[in-house]
Amino acid sequence: MSKEQARTTPEADEESKAGDIETGADAVVRALENAGVEHLFGVQGGAIMPVYDALYYSEMTHVTMAHEQGAAHAADAYGIVTGDPGVCMATSGPGATNLVTGIADASMDSDPLVALTGQVPTEFVGNDAFQETDTIGVTAPVTKANTFADDAGTVGTDVGTAFALAESGRQGPTLVDLPKDVTNDPTTEDPGAPTLPDTYNPPETADPDAVSDAAGVLSAAEKPVILAGGGVIKAEASDELRRFAKAHDIPVITTMPGTGSFPEDHELSLEIAGMHGTGYANMAITVTDCMLAIGTRFDDRLTGGVETFAPDAEIIHVDIDPAEISKNIEADHPLIGDAKAVLDQLADAMIHSPSTDAWLEQCEAWKDEYPMDYAAPEDEPVKPQYVVEVFDEKTDDDTVVTTGVGQHQMWAWQYWTWTEPRTWVTSHGLGTMGYGLPSAIGAKFAAPDRDVVCFDGDGSFLMTCQELSVAVREDLDIVIVVLNNDAIGMVRQWQDAFFGERHMASEYPWIPEFDTLAEAFGARGFRIDTYDEVEAVVEDALAYDGPSVVDVHIDPDENVYPMVPSGGDNGLFALTEGQL
Numbered sequence: 001m002s003k004e005q006a007r008t009t010p011e012a013d014e015e016s017k018a019g020d021i022e023t024g025a026d027a028v029v030r031a032l033e034n035a036g037v038e039h040l041f042g043v044q045g046g047a048i049m050p051v052y053d054a055l056y057y058s059e060m061t062h063v064t065m066a067h068e069q070g071a072a073h074a075a076d077a078y079g080i081v082t083g084d085p086g087v088c089m090a091t092s093g094p095g096a097t098n099l100v101t102g103i104a105d106a107s108m109d110s111d112p113l114v115a116l117t118g119q120v121p122t123e124f125v126g127n128d129a130f131q132e133t134d135t136i137g138v139t140a141p142v143t144k145a146n147t148f149a150d151d152a153g154t155v156g157t158d159v160g161t162a163f164a165l166a167e168s169g170r171q172g173p174t175l176v177d178l179p180k181d182v183t184n185d186p187t188t189e190d191p192g193a194p195t196l197p198d199t200y201n202p203p204e205t206a207d208p209d210a211v212s213d214a215a216g217v218l219s220a221a222e223k224p225v226i227l228a229g230g231g232v233i234k235a236e237a238s239d240e241l242r243r244f245a246k247a248h249d250i251p252v253i254t255t256m257p258g259t260g261s262f263p264e265d266h267e268l269s270l271e272i273a274g275m276h277g278t279g280y281a282n283m284a285i286t287v288t289d290c291m292l293a294i295g296t297r298f299d300d301r302l303t304g305g306v307e308t309f310a311p312d313a314e315i316i317h318v319d320i321d322p323a324e325i326s327k328n329i330e331a332d333h334p335l336i337g338d339a340k341a342v343l344d345q346l347a348d349a350m351i352h353s354p355s356t357d358a359w360l361e362q363c364e365a366w367k368d369e370y371p372m373d374y375a376a377p378e379d380e381p382v383k384p385q386y387v388v389e390v391f392d393e394k395t396d397d398d399t400v401v402t403t404g405v406g407q408h409q410m411w412a413w414q415y416w417t418w419t420e421p422r423t424w425v426t427s428h429g430l431g432t433m434g435y436g437l438p439s440a441i442g443a444k445f446a447a448p449d450r451d452v453v454c455f456d457g458d459g460s461f462l463m464t465c466q467e468l469s470v471a472v473r474e475d476l477d478i479v480i481v482v483l484n485n486d487a488i489g490m491v492r493q494w495q496d497a498f499f500g501e502r503h504m505a506s507e508y509p510w511i512p513e514f515d516t517l518a519e520a521f522g523a524r525g526f527r528i529d530t531y532d533e534v535e536a537v538v539e540d541a542l543a544y545d546g547p548s549v550v551d552v553h554i555d556p557d558e559n560v561y562p563m564v565p566s567g568g569d570n571g572l573f574a575l576t577e578g579q580l
Helices: 011-019 024-034 049-055 068-082 094-108 135-142 155-167 180-184 208-220 230-234 238-248 279-287 339-349 357-369 384-393 407-415 436-446 458-473 489-498 514-521 531-543
Strands: 039-042 061-064 086-090 113-119 145-148 173-179 224-228 252-254 269-272 290-294 314-319 333-336 400-403 452-457 478-484 524-528 548-553
Touching: 024 049, 024 155, 024 173, 024 180, 039 068, 039 436, 049 113, 049 180, 061 436, 068 086, 068 094, 068 113, 068 436, 068 458, 086 094, 094 113, 094 135, 094 173, 113 135, 113 155, 113 180, 135 145, 135 173, 145 155, 155 173, 173 180, 208 290, 208 314, 208 333, 208 339, 224 238, 224 279, 230 238, 230 339, 238 339, 252 279, 269 279, 279 357, 290 339, 314 339, 333 339, 384 407, 384 478, 384 531, 400 407, 400 436, 407 452, 407 478, 407 489, 436 452, 436 458, 436 478, 452 458, 458 478, 458 514, 478 514, 478 531, 514 524, 514 548, 524 531, 531 548
Parallel strands: 039 061, 039 086, 086 113, 113 173, 145 173, 224 252, 224 290, 252 269, 290 314, 314 333, 400 452, 452 478, 478 548, 524 548
Antiparallel strands: none
16 A cells, blocks of 8 residues: 555544654654754664654655665765755664665765664564664764663754754764654653754854964065865855955865865866875975865865875864874864854954965966866867766756766766855765765755766676666656776776786776666666767756666776875875876
8 A cells, every 4th residue: 555545544543653753753753854854864664664654744844765775875966966964764773774874975075964764662672683883883883972761851952952953063873773662652752853962063163363373474474375164165155265365366276075065167266186186286285385274174185194295384273073183194274163254253353365366366377387288189088077078068057066086086076166155065085986876866956956966887886786766666867877988997097006006996887877777777878988979868867857877887997196105295296197
């Protein structure tokens, strides 16, 4: 019997149940409703079943995913695009552990996420009951906060608190573990709106004297740069960043999570930095005498060797989390606070604009010297960079792009022109293969009126391709572009460069025809083998009203450059394998 058929039961019973809180499960659902949740992503199971039963009467939309990892990634992407916590649900045991990869991913990237997991009844906890896992213990290292709910009267409040914590301060994933007896037990307690614990009080503005000192240093700089991290986007500070940079003619570099916070088509943009960043951005980092770094944790893929990162610069580090200050890169001027508020403080405190004419000329010279280009002979296999550029050209600026992890991810990052925040959805810190397709599903629910394009690799797509069944069932208008090189390309590239070209377990000559596989799922399949096919297929895939998969057979020997070897000097980036 379908849900719609089941609702032919007496209306009075339905209305009574929908309006009342009778169990802990009802309180959980009410807490989500009070938080303004519209979509949830999950997979049913025994221990979480009471919550799903209560969800039956809610107006919230539950999206059943093919795998719990897909549910976590979809919820993660939903939170990235909307700015509000995404919600994922799973049962106990394997359901909860299958969420862990997605939770860890959200933790590394400080993404707002709430996970609800079923648990065996409290009397069985610790007895190795069927589908029991110590979910609290397993997820403690990868959550901002997690809670074992132990009372039906407070379980709704537990969920509301988890929601409030996920979106406040430095955002991150939270989890509430829900024993089946607690969600089944009676209660009439309405949890109310999400509230933060009294003990949680993240900083808003930075110390005024520290701001004044930092503004003085920045005003006096001859070669200043702004490094914009993901914290700019999470603080909704992209407008403030743009105003500040333009007001003072300071060039802007973005980290991978900060992509889109500053428009790459603006003359002040040096685009992206780090291991596969632009040559001109990495040169600017190497030479700058003053770096204003906002909302970045200075991870190793950005910095390379810390001793060679911005070696001559005074570092002004803005971050809402004091733990990030001087963790990896020593901060000369720490400004602890919300990026939006601190940028406003800096704008008010600037004595004058730095004199940057000569510096900007140098940055332009580096752009000419190290352009982001590639050779594309017509008689050779299709270059992936070209495919990315064609999709970019034929979609709007607010298109949401998701990716898996690998070479395809880097090509999408490098050759798409990013102009808007919350349009770049990928796995940054954890580097989770398989992220692309489920995150595209979450992104489409978050932004139903915008184009969503997923760039994936053949290896990455194989890890979560079952979620294509969800895209078909929900009739989601998304395009999945598989940049297919019969390999885990980034691993193969490293093997060529650093392991004597020994291709151990990196080549995938046994993969399916992805266009045919798409048709088996009920999606539309396309294939590209030559340059002549690219433009027409891209247009057809974008025009198709529903999920489509484009299997692009790219040059299997193409590699990602520029490249800074792990732990290397950003200023000594390689443009070819011979320079590594």
